[in-house]
Amino acid sequence: MTSLAGRTAVITGSGRGIGSAIAVELARMGANVTVNYFRNRQPAEETAAAVEAAGGRALVVKAHVGRRDQIENLVAQAAAAFGSVDIFVANAASGVPRPLLEQDQREWDWTVDINARSLFYGVKAAAPLMKAGGWGRVIGITSMGSRRTLPNYGVIGVSKAAIETLIRYLAVELAPYNIRCNAVSPGIVLTDAVQHFPEWEWMVESARARTPTGSFVTAAQVASVVGFLCTEGASGLVGQTLIVDNGYEIMP
Numbered sequence: 001m002t003s004l005a006g007r008t009a010v011i012t013g014s015g016r017g018i019g020s021a022i023a024v025e026l027a028r029m030g031a032n033v034t035v036n037y038f039r040n041r042q043p044a045e046e047t048a049a050a051v052e053a054a055g056g057r058a059l060v061v062k063a064h065v066g067r068r069d070q071i072e073n074l075v076a077q078a079a080a081a082f083g084s085v086d087i088f089v090a091n092a093a094s095g096v097p098r099p100l101l102e103q104d105q106r107e108w109d110w111t112v113d114i115n116a117r118s119l120f121y122g123v124k125a126a127a128p129l130m131k132a133g134g135w136g137r138v139i140g141i142t143s144m145g146s147r148r149t150l151p152n153y154g155v156i157g158v159s160k161a162a163i164e165t166l167i168r169y170l171a172v173e174l175a176p177y178n179i180r181c182n183a184v185s186p187g188i189v190l191t192d193a194v195q196h197f198p199e200w201e202w203m204v205e206s207a208r209a210r211t212p213t214g215s216f217v218t219a220a221q222v223a224s225v226v227g228f229l230c231t232e233g234a235s236g237l238v239g240q241t242l243i244v245d246n247g248y249e250i251m252p
């Protein structure tokens with residue numbers, strides 16, 4: 001396995017859920033990890049403790065990643081603590097589950113800024129550090145709502161499509177610098193996020209019935225694909241979106 005010893009990862013929204021699992025996985029591979037939270041400090045502290053138990057050094061930073069100044073500060077704090085930033089994972093997400101035509105500008109801006117614009121400004125801040133180090137990995141966490149229509153998911157789906165498109169353009173611009181950019185698209189993972197959707201129990205049960213393995217992917221399974229993208233073995237993957245969903249999307 002590629003060691004990430006000496007590498008520094010910034011993972012947005014990594015106090016809870018999938019981001020927390022990614023933090024622990026990258027620490028297990030040897031990386032130092034900056035754990036970012038917005039509202040919930042306690043789970044972020046617990047993730048930091050798990051990072052340290054896995055062998056990494058941890059820094060906890062509060063930042064609202066929908067704000068340019070705060071995401072720039074997040075990257076700067078990671079670089080100040082660990083000397084550089086080599087891996088940037090845009091994982092944080094928010095949104096207002098509601099039909100598309102019932103959303104207003106405030107909700108559009110909130111969702112797109114946190115989910116997608118944070119990738120743009122995060123990479124703008126981190127790319128010079130990655131270029132200086134001669135190595136980098138950028139990973140965006142997307143969802144199938146970028147390609148399929150899901151109830152009450154319109155603006156979030158738009159933000160996820162933006163992530164996948166940003167990743168392709170970043171991948172081309174950063175490829176000459178040995179910086180690889182890819183996206184990971186999980187199927188349903190039973191985190192807190194799922195329960196924010198109206199009728200989520202029905203949604204979850206119908207999705208489970210359609211999943212050929214009969215169970216949902218776990219945050220740890222998603223994290224291990226993110227870890228793989230950070231290995232040299234994945235260096236041929238440029239600008240791709242990897243679907244990790246236990247086969248849900250290939251079903252009729």
Ligand SMILES: NC(=O)c1ccc[n+]([C@@H]2O[C@H](COP(=O)([O-])OP(=O)(O)OC[C@H]3O[C@@H](n4cnc5c(N)ncnc54)[C@H](OP(=O)(O)O)[C@@H]3O)[C@@H](O)[C@H]2O)c1
Pocket residue numbers: 012013014015016017018019036037038039040041063064065066090091092093094114141142143144185186187188189190191192193194
């Ligand atoms: N769960 C699924 O079924 C599923 C499926 C496909 C894709 N995904 C994607 O996977 C990623 C993680 O989802 P999850 O299920 O783990 O979500 P989650 O459990 O709801 O956690 C969301 C995380 O994002 C953080 N966050 C929210 N707004 C933020 C902001 N403005 N600035 C910084 N951090 C912010 C939260 O921090 P606080 O705790 O501080 O609020 C939290 O750590 C998201 O991109 C999501 O779209 C999830």
